[in-house]
Amino acid sequence: MHQVVQLLARGTAIVGGLVLVGLVILTTVSTVGRELGIGEVNGSYEILEAGVAFAIFSFFPVCQLYGAHATVDIFTSKLPGRLNRLIAAFWEVVLTAALILISWRLYEGMQRYIGNGETTFFLQFPVWWGYACSFAASVVTCIVAVYCAALRIRESLSGRDLLPTA
Amino acid sequence: MSNLELGFWSFPILLIMVLLRAPIGLAMLLCGFAGWYFAMGGNPNVLLNKLKSETYTQFSSYSLSIIPMFLLMGQFATLSGMSSALFKAAESFLGHRRGGVAMASVGACAGFGAICGSSLATAATMSKVALPELRRYGYSGGFSTATLAAGGTLGILIPPSVILVIYAILTEQNIAKLFLAAFVPGILAALGYMLTISLYVRLYPASAGTRPPQPMSERWAALAKTWPVLVIFGVVVGGIYLGWFTPTEGSAIGAAGTGLVAVLSGSLNWAVFRDSLLGTARTTAMIFFIVLGAGFYNSFLALSGVPQFMADWVLGRGFSPWFVLSIILIFYLIFGCLMDSLSMILLTVPIFFPVISAMDFGMSPEHVAIWFGILVLIVVEVGLITPPVGMNLFIINAMDRETPMTETYKAVMFFVGSDIVRVIILVLFPAITLFLLPG
Amino acid sequence: AQEVTLRLHQFLPPQANVPKLVLDVWADKVEEDSAGRIKVERYPSMQLGGKPPELMDQAIDGVADIVWTVVGYTPGRFPSTEVFELPFMMTNARAASRAYWEMFETHMKDTEFKDVHILGTWVHGPGLIHVNKEVRTPSDMEGLKIRGGSRLANALLEKVGATPVGMPVPAVPEGLSKGVLDGTTIPWEVTAALKIPELVDNHTEFTGNALYSLTFVLAMNKDRYDGLPDDLKQVIDDNSGVEFSVFAGGTQADSDGPAREAAAARGNNIVTLTEEETAVWKTAAQPIYDEWVAEMNEKGIDGQALIDEARMLIDKYTE
Ligand code: NA
Ligand code: NA
Numbered sequence: 001m002h003q004v005v006q007l008l009a010r011g012t013a014i015v016g017g018l019v020l021v022g023l024v025i026l027t028t029v030s031t032v033g034r035e036l037g038i039g040e041v042n043g044s045y046e047i048l049e050a051g052v053a054f055a056i057f058s059f060f061p062v063c064q065l066y067g068a069h070a071t072v073d074i075f076t077s078k079l080p081g082r083l084n085r086l087i088a089a090f091w092e093v094v095l096t097a098a099l100i101l102i103s104w105r106l107y108e109g110m111q112r113y114i115g116n117g118e119t120t121f122f123l124q125f126p127v128w129w130g131y132a133c134s135f136a137a138s139v140v141t142c143i144v145a146v147y148c149a150a151l152r153i154r155e156s157l158s159g160r161d162l163l164p165t166a
Numbered sequence: 167m168s169n170l171e172l173g174f175w176s177f178p179i180l181l182i183m184v185l186l187r188a189p190i191g192l193a194m195l196l197c198g199f200a201g202w203y204f205a206m207g208g209n210p211n212v213l214l215n216k217l218k219s220e221t222y223t224q225f226s227s228y229s230l231s232i233i234p235m236f237l238l239m240g241q242f243a244t245l246s247g248m249s250s251a252l253f254k255a256a257e258s259f260l261g262h263r264r265g266g267v268a269m270a271s272v273g274a275c276a277g278f279g280a281i282c283g284s285s286l287a288t289a290a291t292m293s294k295v296a297l298p299e300l301r302r303y304g305y306s307g308g309f310s311t312a313t314l315a316a317g318g319t320l321g322i323l324i325p326p327s328v329i330l331v332i333y334a335i336l337t338e339q340n341i342a343k344l345f346l347a348a349f350v351p352g353i354l355a356a357l358g359y360m361l362t363i364s365l366y367v368r369l370y371p372a373s374a375g376t377r378p379p380q381p382m383s384e385r386w387a388a389l390a391k392t393w394p395v396l397v398i399f400g401v402v403v404g405g406i407y408l409g410w411f412t413p414t415e416g417s418a419i420g421a422a423g424t425g426l427v428a429v430l431s432g433s434l435n436w437a438v439f440r441d442s443l444l445g446t447a448r449t450t451a452m453i454f455f456i457v458l459g460a461g462f463y464n465s466f467l468a469l470s471g472v473p474q475f476m477a478d479w480v481l482g483r484g485f486s487p488w489f490v491l492s493i494i495l496i497f498y499l500i501f502g503c504l505m506d507s508l509s510m511i512l513l514t515v516p517i518f519f520p521v522i523s524a525m526d527f528g529m530s531p532e533h534v535a536i537w538f539g540i541l542v543l544i545v546v547e548v549g550l551i552t553p554p555v556g557m558n559l560f561i562i563n564a565m566d567r568e569t570p571m572t573e574t575y576k577a578v579m580f581f582v583g584s585d586i587v588r589v590i591i592l593v594l595f596p597a598i599t600l601f602l603l604p605g
Numbered sequence: 606a607q608e609v610t611l612r613l614h615q616f617l618p619p620q621a622n623v624p625k626l627v628l629d630v631w632a633d634k635v636e637e638d639s640a641g642r643i644k645v646e647r648y649p650s651m652q653l654g655g656k657p658p659e660l661m662d663q664a665i666d667g668v669a670d671i672v673w674t675v676v677g678y679t680p681g682r683f684p685s686t687e688v689f690e691l692p693f694m695m696t697n698a699r700a701a702s703r704a705y706w707e708m709f710e711t712h713m714k715d716t717e718f719k720d721v722h723i724l725g726t727w728v729h730g731p732g733l734i735h736v737n738k739e740v741r742t743p744s745d746m747e748g749l750k751i752r753g754g755s756r757l758a759n760a761l762l763e764k765v766g767a768t769p770v771g772m773p774v775p776a777v778p779e780g781l782s783k784g785v786l787d788g789t790t791i792p793w794e795v796t797a798a799l800k801i802p803e804l805v806d807n808h809t810e811f812t813g814n815a816l817y818s819l820t821f822v823l824a825m826n827k828d829r830y831d832g833l834p835d836d837l838k839q840v841i842d843d844n845s846g847v848e849f850s851v852f853a854g855g856t857q858a859d860s861d862g863p864a865r866e867a868a869a870a871r872g873n874n875i876v877t878l879t880e881e882e883t884a885v886w887k888t889a890a891q892p893i894y895d896e897w898v899a900e901m902n903e904k905g906i907d908g909q910a911l912i913d914e915a916r917m918l919i920d921k922y923t924e
Binding site: 023045053068091098101130 | 184185186187188189190191192195196214217218219220221222225226227228230231234235238410411414415418419421422425440443444446447448449450451452454455456504505506508509554555
């Protein structure tokens, strides 16, 4: 189970990372082309915006899996391990709920743009395309988040660390 | 309860959640949710509708896309062998002096900061190269880790800088001008750290060893090997400043160039490349979750009218601008002991910036905004090395398990002192920050 | 005493022309006419979150109660409004805004804008070309890189052999200064803030019909409007509609004059094409009309009828 989730999270992040590298190349080629007078990739900023949104959404699963979110540990670190695990489990569950809420609303946002025919300004591709890619990545985030929340609860019940830390 | 009261109540609640170890982005998001919910009279519809587009909009941002690109650039820079080239060059010039290897570490950090937009990455990367060398030449554990933790902050103080990008977006300022303004204070920081080192080794002669000087020819040869850093920094920061391209384009070119150097250095195989993508992914998601939470929370604060109220209140009291500025900077120093810099900037700049920009410092509004940005950048960066919560301290201590944290805490206070002296100088003489700027 | 608070959200800073001269005036008037029972809270610069293209949805969803937005920010959603953005359609902002309101009421109110309560519809003053060489004929545009102000302005640029460049407005000065752009289309009003006359020396105006214009709306959340007590609804009604639209468009266009004078005072070359010279451009623009009508037909809208009606109304209201 753990290996499947890990593969899913890492695989998604790598796909997102490759998209990011692709955007780096696209933007570089476009910019260098323009400066050298060869001509730029006109409207590439709209691809960049949609692509980077997908990349960021696809980076969430690994962030979730490795517990990489920024926290302030100073006070809780003084607490006994049992209580500490309980607190971690609590926030993991709340975080998972928030991520599911975000994904659900993202889906509704996508539905709205499918329905209203809105396109981007310059390249005029449908806005919902960007939403759809991002939503797919955020579904993976939800799966990984639910898995992590379940493990954190088990950690707090069993008193053993199960998840990797950053 | 009025919206204003809601806004004020959200501060202690946010703080309690953060201190109870809630992910900071989540705490802000929850406060934003609750704020919009109650401000709409207990109706969740507005909140739910707002969420339909809020996340996608925050993430599909042309200007914020600089952040993953600079992070990727930092990852590639780590692999490209530039960090060790920089260290060797600095070490060959400074290594034979008393405390020289430590000074060289700071110098190399400054050089690495010129191609890396993040403090943590600079601290971690340079530590890999410099920590073993410092220990080899007999530098004490706490002094070594403290030096690298402080040196790491140069990653953000010297442009390019992720924090300055966020500040520029929050306050609608020109990123290129902020980068330019950060340059001299960044150099001052490096010089200040070197001065601190020479003071420290005089106070604690046992904490540092020496080695014989190297011939000049070897020094120049070592320096020559750092040319890719110079070229990339020149093209990225110079190009952004001269208007050849936008900061986003510059970050892409920087990432592409650094990636190319990494490929040519032969160290970029698939496993390494994959790890650099995963490293970028983790940090990017961490940052953007905070960006999302802060965006939501800040829209609620605007709705509640808190920033406007605070600005009116401070102005109504007739406080001197310098007094208000000092209070704000001290606030950052204190909270920097607890919170990470990005969260602090995202959380507080929307509240403090209207206050500062409404006051008369005898400068143009743009200059005030840039100067304040650099000051805030420095004080939040001090937070990275102030005990007890200093991200740079944690990172380096994790790489040097033998040195107890308390040793690092003791030695790093000297660098914190140097930071505070620098902040005072920059507050008293705004021209140091602003003289490079046109008009 | 205050009973109703309306949140007005928009994307410009408070000191810009439209917030200062149109929206604040409107909001103050509403507050005054309601004897203080309505308070209009003003949120400039997208303070309530989101990007400008989302303003319309924020009004529909109630994130804001009232928004001011550029209809063209959401391409594809309000296609009928584009009839006023067609090249060489508008003459002056007052006439076009009046025609826009009239056609909004007959054609768009219950269709494209059915989810929101519209308070005003207007266009900005005549859009023109600002460029680094003298432009008199469409062929002078050959090979120039120009930022077009609207989807249809971009289409026209392509027709005359120029390259439309996709770029947000704030990036225009930088684009012009480093030669990424040879020019831009924009009304005079905005040129001062963007320092256009200092960056390019030539401006080409047209006689009769203007090159292009953008359409704006002031939109209110529907439930919010419906939920107002009748007398406050009346206050809103009294301050919205055709007269407000003409005031808004007219006020915006009145800022064109001083900006044009400033360019002239710098010694810039302002070319005003004669009616005959403008006619050449209109001919070049004809394919845009045909394509637009075809696009509208695909959406089940009689584009030609909209064009004819808009022309008729604009002529009628142009003195
Ligand atoms: Na840097
Ligand atoms: Na700290």
